Amino acid sequence: MGAAAIAALLVLPNDAARADEGGVSFWIPGFFGSLAAVPAQAPGWSMTSIYYHTSVSAGADVARAREITLGRIPANLTATVNANVKANVDLGLVAGTYTFATPVLGGQASASLLGVYGSNSTSLAGSLTGALTFPGGATVPFSRFDTIDSSLTAFGDLLPMFQMKWNAGVNNYMTYITGDIPVGAYQSDRLANLGLGHWVIDAGGGYTYFDPKTGHEATAVLGFSYNFKNPATQYQSGVDMHLDWGASQFLTKQWQVGLVGYLYQQIGCDSGSGDRVGCFQSRVVGVGPQVGYIFPVGDMQGYLNLKAYGEFANQNRPAGWNVWLTFNLSPAAPTPPTSTRPRFTK
Structure with a gap:
């Protein structure tokens, strides 16, 4: 009886508490921000490093949890499942980008490869309470409480990206395609992972309004993720939509302040033989402040x-808070006699 209860709790982290398999989507909401569509000022190599921290929690959907545990606990047990999942994730992301000097389709092309290293600490506390019913109508109260802790420090998946950007005065446009190469630390029976365990293709486009004279800026980038089936679990997450946005004001040529936000919405249903929850779409919204600073680094910027x-x-996804600290090092722009426009990055 105890083993059956534990099995019921073990299935919760991957299915009941959060949508998208394991509660982890390919796209980290907030990846794009202000000035994302502004072309680079000079071709060549650039480097971007990001420190990302998130702290989130979620409670299980009791009705859905009961549905997925059918068959894993005795048929004569009528029970309610309650669970809480908490996770703290610290990631270091490093991307090398090459911006081509030759225009492509009238725009600026660049190619990047992003790697991930970090830690994931996840805990699950769950309880199963109810009653066993025996022939003749007799009932016996039943309860079980268990906790699971999982921590991991390792490399994550690789993310290649190709971008195209165009500039027309204060209007800037971009399109991109990226994806997930599943080479990171992943085990289907582990609560904490840093890899997805499956391939992903993600593509989208964006727009930035930026007026160097006034310092006004506004950006929005919309994208969609197509998830391939996880061969280890036969679970296929639905199509995800994500909108990242930013609005800022340059107080000087160096200092920038503003707001950022995102909307993440799963628009396709989860599927596959490993899906035990049906169409369990997720959503989350985020908003917060930002500050930026531009400075010379030798002959770079x-x-x-x-x-x-x-x-x-x-909805069907954890919520909490997250922080991004981004450092970009790129070739400094040639300075025309009449130009005071600084080099900006996303």
């Missing part, structure tokens, strides 16, 4: 950006 998000309006 550095850009620091700090942004933070508080999450709300979540």
